[in-house]
Amino acid sequence: MLKLISLELRKYRFSRHIGYAAMAGLAILLFLTLLGITDYGAEDYAFSTFAGSFMLIDTFVRATFMIFAGVLLSTMIALEYRNKTMGVLFTYPIKRRKLIAAKLVIIFVFTFGMILLTDVLMGSVLVVVDRFYPFITDSLTMEQARELLLEYTVSSLSAAAMALIPLLFGMRKHSVTTTMVSSILLVLIVCSGFNGPVVSIESIIAIHLALGAAGLCIAWLSMHRLETKDVN
Amino acid sequence: MTYIARTIGVTKTYGGTEVVSDVCMNIRQGEIYGFLGHNGAGKTTLMRMLTNLVKPTAGEIELFGEKLTPHSYEVLKRMGSVIDYPFFYDGLSAWDNLDLHCEYMGFPDKKVIGTMMEQVGLKDIGRNPVREFSLGMRQRLGIARALVTTPELLILDEPINGLDPAGIKELRDLLKRLSAEYRITLLVSSHILGEIEQIADTVGVIRGGRLIEEVSMERIRGQHNEYIELRPTDVRKAAYVMEHLLGLRNYKLVGEHTIRVYDPGMSPSELNASLVRHDVAIESIFKRAHSLEEYFMNLMKGDGGIA
Structure with a gap:
């Protein structure tokens, strides 16, 4: 499996995606900084509390990297079907399930890793900046920070899992557009209205976990009976 | 095998x-x-x-x-x-x-x-x-x-x-x-x-x-080797002579003016001489190897081939 993963990374020159991810991270940072500066003093200032600020960061980061995952799904699966290189891949003496699994592991690990890393980096930037130029009204205890790390981990895991939902369309329709549109729609649904009508934290977590489970289910289904299906 | x-x-x-x-x-x-x-x-x-x-x-x-x-x-x-x-x-x-x-x-x-x-x-x-x-x-x-x-x-x-x-x-x-x-x-x-x-x-x-x-x-290649292709002035008469007087049965009309004779054992010169003897004028006559292309073309088109 590790060999298949390394071949996939080589095939798509995956290292360049790390560069793109860094650019996306910088764009989020720039946007949130602008939001922090221009909105300062407003009644509903987004960075008024640590909890709110961390949630805002997480929402943006998740949205960005879930769409990023959609791009990867389109390139590594839908496009590979459309360009018919999947047919070449399936003439190799390797289980098809394993070939697809190698791709999905890369996308899952990359999405999870990038969300967690960016969340933690941005959170740290927020804490450091607040230390020198205090703008957040409440304070952050070590206990809260530990809890936050756990929350970020769970949130990154569920986001990486639910980012696989567009695979349902990628595998069936073999269409890049459908995969991308479903990825964007998913982000619009799960990453909107974080401070809108009051929904309890528990119910948000439940929804995220349920969607994450759905993503994993779809990933499993996409590999199910792959060996007996025709490749045209 | x-x-x-x-x-x-x-x-x-x-x-x-x-x-x-x-x-x-x-x-x-x-x-x-x-x-x-x-x-x-x-x-x-x-x-x-x-x-x-x-x-x-x-x-x-x-x-x-x-x-x-x-x-x-x-x-x-x-x-x-x-x-x-x-x-x-x-x-x-x-x-x-x-x-x-x-x-x-x-x-x-x-x-x-x-x-x-x-x-x-x-x-x-x-x-x-x-x-x-x-x-x-x-x-x-x-x-x-x-x-x-x-x-x-x-x-x-x-x-x-x-x-x-x-x-x-x-x-x-x-x-x-x-x-x-x-x-x-x-x-x-x-x-x-x-x-x-x-x-x-x-x-x-x-x-x-x-x-x-x-x-x-x-x-x-063994089956479809050689045949004689001739263009008589009168195709009907030539066919009649070949079938009834010369005893050749394995022949085929190709188009309106050409006949192909698949019977082995007769050379173009012999066939020419025999037809002329029966007052059938010949415009051209020559021996040809059967085209495999033709054979396969017929198969692919659904004519069943020439045999």
């Missing part, structure tokens, strides 16, 4: 339509099997079934003496194929594509890549991305990819598409060499009769999804 690949009553149905019907194909070890048929006759579907990309609706496929199942992976190591069109990772170089192929096939000897690129005449541009390649170059790279892991069975679907005349000749020589020197079994499809005729040991003709003929070239 060792068969490398066999299909036993293989049928493939798409949406209620049979695109391949009850095909029984037998490919012997070391031979070049020419697979002839018009576009859409079912050649590619059958080749896809042999490489396990498409599963038969009915029937069985045997490769290297073993039944092919959806979970047969080991046999794929012993095969090389270019089916439909040579697809590649276009952003990668030709070299990288072959390197990846060797990795996926579990083939460790990377030195062969250079040799293979040289054989197909792509050594100088091997580091260029495949997206810059013409169809002919892709075709050659596809053959290099299929061959690089030294397969025992090579399946090539319309390999001369996009090749220039020099390229076609090179490919023909390469395929013959692979068969003669390395004993590689080849299944080569084409809708161009001349190509198959020049390289194949056995020919399978597919029409409307059915394999209507599977015959060795040696046998066809």
Whole structure:
């Protein structure tokens, strides 16, 4: 499996995606900084509390990297079907399930890793900046920070899992557009209205976990009976 | 007789339509099997079934003496194929594509890549991305990819598409060499009769999804060798004389003015003299070898051939 993963990374020159991810991270940072500066003093200032600020960061980061995952799904699966290189891949003496699994592991690990890393980096930037130029009204205890790390981990895991939902369309329709549109729609649904009508934290977590489970289910289904299906 | 690949009553149905019907194909070890048929006759579907990309609706496929199942992976190591069109990772170089192929096939000897690129005449541009390649170059790279892991069975679907005349000749020589020197079994499809005729040991003709003929070239050459073609001034009279006075029954009218005589044992000069003796004037008469192209054309069109 590790060999298949390394071949996939080589095939798509995956290292360049790390560069793109860094650019996306910088764009989020720039946007949130602008939001922090221009909105300062407003009644509903987004960075008024640590909890709110961390949630805002997480929402943006998740949205960005879930769409990023959609791009990867389109390139590594839908496009590979459309360009018919999947047919070449399936003439190799390797289980098809394993070939697809190698791709999905890369996308899952990359999405999870990038969300967690960016969340933690941005959170740290927020804490450091607040230390020198205090703008957040409440304070952050070590206990809260530990809890936050756990929350970020769970949130990154569920986001990486639910980012696989567009695979349902990628595998069936073999269409890049459908995969991308479903990825964007998913982000619009799960990453909107974080401070809108009051929904309890528990119910948000439940929804995220349920969607994450759905993503994993779809990933499993996409590999199910792959060996007996025709490749045209 | 060792068969490398066999299909036993293989049928493939798409949406209620049979695109391949009850095909029984037998490919012997070391031979070049020419697979002839018009576009859409079912050649590619059958080749896809042999490489396990498409599963038969009915029937069985045997490769290297073993039944092919959806979970047969080991046999794929012993095969090389270019089916439909040579697809590649276009952003990668030709070299990288072959390197990846060797990795996926579990083939460790990377030195062969250079040799293979040289054989197909792509050594100088091997580091260029495949997206810059013409169809002919892709075709050659596809053959290099299929061959690089030294397969025992090579399946090539319309390999001369996009090749220039020099390229076609090179490919023909390469395929013959692979068969003669390395004993590689080849299944080569084409809708161009001349190509198959020049390289194949056995020919399978597919029409409307059915394999209507599977015959060795040696046998066809033996069966359809020579005939006399003549243009008499009066075709009806000539036919009458031949049938009733000269006792020739194996002849055929071709068009309005030409007669072909398949009866052996009569030379053009004898026939000419006999007809003239019976007051049938002859505009032209000569001996011809029967065109295999014509034979296959008739089979493919559905006229049943000339025999």
